Amino acid sequence: MEGSFTGGDEYQKYFLSKDYLATYYNFDHGPSPEAEMLKFNLECLHKTFGPGGLKGDTLIDIGSGPTIYQVLAACESFQDITLSDFTDCNREELDKWLKKDPGAYDWSPAVKLACELEGSSGRWQEKEEKLRAVVKRVLKCDANLGNPLAPASLPPADCVLTLLAMECAFSSLGAYRAALRNLASLLKLGGHLVTAVTLGLSSYMVGKRKFSCVVLQKEEVEQAVLDAGFHIEQLLHSSRCYSVANAANSGICFIVARKRAGP
Numbered sequence: 001m002e003g004s005f006t007g008g009d010e011y012q013k014y015f016l017s018k019d020y021l022a023t024y025y026n027f028d029h030g031p032s033p034e035a036e037m038l039k040f041n042l043e044c045l046h047k048t049f050g051p052g053g054l055k056g057d058t059l060i061d062i063g064s065g066p067t068i069y070q071v072l073a074a075c076e077s078f079q080d081i082t083l084s085d086f087t088d089c090n091r092e093e094l095d096k097w098l099k100k101d102p103g104a105y106d107w108s109p110a111v112k113l114a115c116e117l118e119g120s121s122g123r124w125q126e127k128e129e130k131l132r133a134v135v136k137r138v139l140k141c142d143a144n145l146g147n148p149l150a151p152a153s154l155p156p157a158d159c160v161l162t163l164l165a166m167e168c169a170f171s172s173l174g175a176y177r178a179a180l181r182n183l184a185s186l187l188k189l190g191g192h193l194v195t196a197v198t199l200g201l202s203s204y205m206v207g208k209r210k211f212s213c214v215v216l217q218k219e220e221v222e223q224a225v226l227d228a229g230f231h232i233e234q235l236l237h238s239s240r241c242y243s244v245a246n247a248a249n250s251g252i253c254f255i256v257a258r259k260r261a262g263p
Contacts, residue, residue: 007171
C-alpha cells in the first residue's frame, strides 16, 4: 500500500549505515550472494569507466549511501566527483572515510578488487588516496526535486551515476520515471547516465528493519530511461540476486545512456 511505503522521515530516523554495511558489504564471511553482487557491479563499472570508456571532468553520484566502491573506477577518469545521499548518517559515514577517521568503514577489500580488475593490485592504497583527492564534496540529494542537489547548484555534469538507489526511493513507477527526468537535468547534452537497478525488489532488510522499494522490471527501467531523454548505449541484464532473507530480487539491470538533444 502507498501509505506504508518507507518515506524520507523513516530513513532519517531508522536507517543505520553500520547495519546496512554489515548486511551487504561484510568482507569477513567469505563467498555470498552479496559479495558476488559487489564483484558484478565492480566489473560493470570497470568496463564503463576503464580504458576506452567514459571520461570527463565532472561526475555526480546520486544516492551514494554510505559506500564508495561505486566510484573507484570513475576516479581514474573524472577529476571532480560529487557524492550525495538523502540521509544524514550516510553522508557522515562518507565524510569519515574521506577524512580517514579511525572509525570509518574499511573498504580496502573492495578497493583491492577494483585494482585487480585494473591490473594493479599492489596500488590499492594509492587508489584510496586518488579517490579522496577527486571527491570534492558530499551533498544532500533528493531525486524527487527538480534540482536533486538543492539547495546546492552545480554546473551541468559530464556523468551522473546512480547505483542500486533509485528503486529504494520511490513508491511508484511514475515517481521513478519523474526522478530520472530530474537526474537528466543535472547533465550536459551528450553527458551520460550510468545506473544499476535491482529488479523485482519490493523491500530490503537493513539489520532487522525492512525498507520498501518500487518493484521494477527490465522493460520498465529501459522505457523510463528512454522517456527521460536518453539514448541507451549499453544494457546488461543479469539474473544475479541477493540473499532471499536480505533482498528477494529477480535480477539486476545495468545501463549506460547518453543524454540526447530534443524529444
